[in-house]
Amino acid sequence: MKQQITHFIIGILFGIGLLLSGMTQPGKVIGFLDIFGNWVPDLAFVMIGAILINSIAHKFLMRRGRPLFGTGFNLPSKKDLDRPLIQGSILFGIGWGLAGFCPGPAIVSIGGLQTPAILFGIGLVIGASVFIVKKNQVK
């Protein structure tokens, strides 16, 4: 239960960060991606702020050795590039550019009952499920 509460509270904090940053406004996201058109640079500052804080914290945490409530840090072990990483990221980028939503902001906007976000969310769940089912069939 403690784990759930911690996640819930950090989820709220993250959601507030998304609202404040402008990520929940698809027009701003599309404006940021529109580098050859009417470029809106704001979202570059979101990345700068997030990476600045998190990279410093990450360095400090890794030196500490383990998380406060857990036994160890759960970090990806893969180091090499592979096709699914690049192909998947490109498909994600196309979808991101089409509607201006990535998963986090879309879920916040679903809470705000925004029709585009709800439609996007339906697609998101179906898309992820198709991949999971396909992957399990290969196994």
Next chain:
Amino acid sequence: MSLESDIPSWVQALAGGGLIGLSAALLMGLEGRILGISGFVRSVLEADPKLKGPSTAFLLGLVLVGILAQFYFVDTLTNTQPRSYMITILAGLLVGYGTAMGNGCTSGHGVCGLSRFSYRSLIATLSFMAAGMLTVTLHRVLMGGM
């Protein structure tokens, strides 16, 4: 009420980014877990015995913020670039499939991955940024705007 005050939008973006980074740092520091929304969605869909509960709790936190935003800061949910229903669902399908295939989205690769200088995440982030920029440019050109 509005968040659009006298504060310049880039300062708000920087502050929002700081909160996003702080959230990622807290989840790693407290639970040892990478903050990645597409990963959380996947844990829920796969009904991962260990991760489903906490992931659901996190996503519910996001939903709660959205509910409150609609009442108090509805400007933050403004969509000045709405797409047709078909395009919006297609976008969701691509994002759902693509992030599952590439193991991450803006949060997992873009924020967490780059913060720990992961080469895989750097390539993933460059890939989705470039694809996003190309898509927006093509969409604008094809729709007749310049």
